[in-house]
Amino acid sequence: MSNWEEYQTALKNTDEGTRDKIRSSLISDCVETTVRKHELDASHTKVLVGIYVDVLLDLITSETAVEQVRSAAIPAASEVHEEIWSCLQANQPKFTDSSQQITDSYSGPKVETSIVEKNSPTPTQPPKHSEASVAANLSDEIAETEAALNAIPKIRTMVQDAQESTTHTSSQSDLLKQSNRWVPKE
Numbered sequence: 001m002s003n004w005e006e007y008q009t010a011l012k013n014t015d016e017g018t019r020d021k022i023r024s025s026l027i028s029d030c031v032e033t034t035v036r037k038h039e040l041d042a043s044h045t046k047v048l049v050g051i052y053v054d055v056l057l058d059l060i061t062s063e064t065a066v067e068q069v070r071s072a073a074i075p076a077a078s079e080v081h082e083e084i085w086s087c088l089q090a091n092q093p094k095f096t097d098s099s100q101q102i103t104d105s106y107s108g109p110k111v112e113t114s115i116v117e118k119n120s121p122t123p124t125q126p127p128k129h130s131e132a133s134v135a136a137n138l139s140d141e142i143a144e145t146e147a148a149l150n151a152i153p154k155i156r157t158m159v160q161d162a163q164e165s166t167t168h169t170s171s172q173s174d175l176l177k178q179s180n181r182w183v184p185k186e
Helices: 004-013 016-023 026-037 044-056 062-071 077-090 099-105 131-151 159-164 172-176
Strands: none
Touching: 016 026, 016 044, 026 044, 026 077, 044 062, 044 077, 062 077
16 A cells, blocks of 8 residues: 555545545455455455555556555466456445545534533542552562572583483493393293
8 A cells, every 4th residue: 555645645636436435345345255256365355455445546557456466476366456346347335434524524613521420439549559568569579489489490401410410321332232132031
């Protein structure tokens, strides 16, 4: 998708029919139908919606859209593009998002209202702790954590640890020698 300022400018300069297509679910419906038909990964949906918003706003050409579809690792990119583009051209939005129109047309004064119920309980303040009790709690937690860490047995990982304890070593040839094998009693 293009940068935000470029997108806003293109959206303002486009016709109302294109704005309705962008604000409606038409693009995502066409994309989802094509994604299901071609058995594409669902993660491609967001990428394709962004591409076709840019195409409708004339921010990119159809050829660029095909290249972007191909770069999104979508097989049969030109076929996918043709299906989505024909769906967008053939269909009209069922429901448009009218929230922007309502916001633009409403110019009444702002009225602030606050409703306070007579029987509503007053919010209680969280209990305040003195600094001494917070410090005592913190020192108790630190002492508890240190005790837990000291209770963990030490793991011998250093060379000197191995030298201090007796270790039994043998080579593969020692294990395979006939003389070293255990012989069952008869």
